Amino acid sequence: MFSLRNTLTVALTFGTAVADTFTLTASLPGSPLDGLAVNAGGEAFHLGGSPGFYCPTSVGSACPNTTETIFAAELTALDVEVPGGQQVYVQANGALGFTQAHSASVPVGATIGGFVNVTVASDCHAPWEVITWKSPDGSTGGIEACSEVPVGTNGTAVYNVYAVTPAYNQTGCVKLAGLLASYLGTGAGFGAWQYI
Numbered sequence: 001m002f003s004l005r006n007t008l009t010v011a012l013t014f015g016t017a018v019a020d021t022f023t024l025t026a027s028l029p030g031s032p033l034d035g036l037a038v039n040a041g042g043e044a045f046h047l048g049g050s051p052g053f054y055c056p057t058s059v060g061s062a063c064p065n066t067t068e069t070i071f072a073a074e075l076t077a078l079d080v081e082v083p084g085g086q087q088v089y090v091q092a093n094g095a096l097g098f099t100q101a102h103s104a105s106v107p108v109g110a111t112i113g114g115f116v117n118v119t120v121a122s123d124c125h126a127p128w129e130v131i132t133w134k135s136p137d138g139s140t141g142g143i144e145a146c147s148e149v150p151v152g153t154n155g156t157a158v159y160n161v162y163a164v165t166p167a168y169n170q171t172g173c174v175k176l177a178g179l180l181a182s183y184l185g186t187g188a189g190f191g192a193w194q195y196i
Contacts, residue, residue: 020183021072021079021191026145026159027130027180029122033145038161038179040069040078040195045096047145047159054101055193063193070184070191075115075131079191086195087112090133094144094168096161101194111136114163120177130178133163140164146173 024038026047038045041052055063070079071088078086082101089097092109099106106112116134119127134141145159161179162170 021070021188022181022183023068023070024075024131024179024181027120027128027177028174029125029177031174033159033174033176036159037068040098042196043097043100045069045098045161047161049158051192052196053192053194054196059193064190066192068191069195070188071181074113076113078195080194081190081192082194090114090163090165092165092167094162094165094170096163098195101196109167111165118178128180130180132178135165137166140166140168143176143178144168144170144173145176146170 026033026036026038028034033047036047037049038047039049039051041049051066051069053066055066064081071077072079076088078088078098080086080101084102084104086101087099087104087106089099089106089110089112091097091107097107097110114133114136115131117129118132119129121127132141132143142164144162144164146162147157148160149157159174162168162173
């Protein structure tokens with residue numbers, strides 16, 4: 001059985017990592033979703049697979065060697081080289097998304113931020129730290145993975161990442177313990193020119 005408890009120590013640890021970059025994986029021991037990478041694609045985030053990215057030919061060999069999705073700024077941005085960057089947001093319905101390159105436009109009702117670190121306690125494992133989400137008013141929270149079939153995938157289902165917002169109404173989803181961060185530190189280079 002899992003339980004989440006906030007600790008000031010964990011919150012301070014996340015706060016000191018502002019300049020750090022990191023990758024994320026799903027955390028749910030005993031589940032096939034445990035350890036799957038969180039990847040950007042189609043302006044959403046999914047578990048497993050590869051990230052969707054683009055680099056203009058004019059950048060040439062200076063394009064980052066993209067193999068994973070790299071996050072920055074306490075999970076409010078993607079680690080990209082494109083001018084203006086790309087913000088991470090939570091839509092009103094809970095879907096995690098990111099802005100297009102060269103645009104700071106987010107959907108109406110979307111929230112930037114709200115991600116917090118918590119310690120997960122379990123009868124079967126030593127406690128571990130994960131990132132989860134809490135609504136600005138504190139009424140809802142959590143991270144879930146919802147199976148969906150995106151347009152153009154020939155019926156292939158993926159698990160998209162959602163935050164449990166007040167307007168969240170997805171069904172048949174898997175509640176994750178949270179998202180596990182692997183910090184890369186400063187100087188790791190950009191994750192991509194831009195994610196698409």
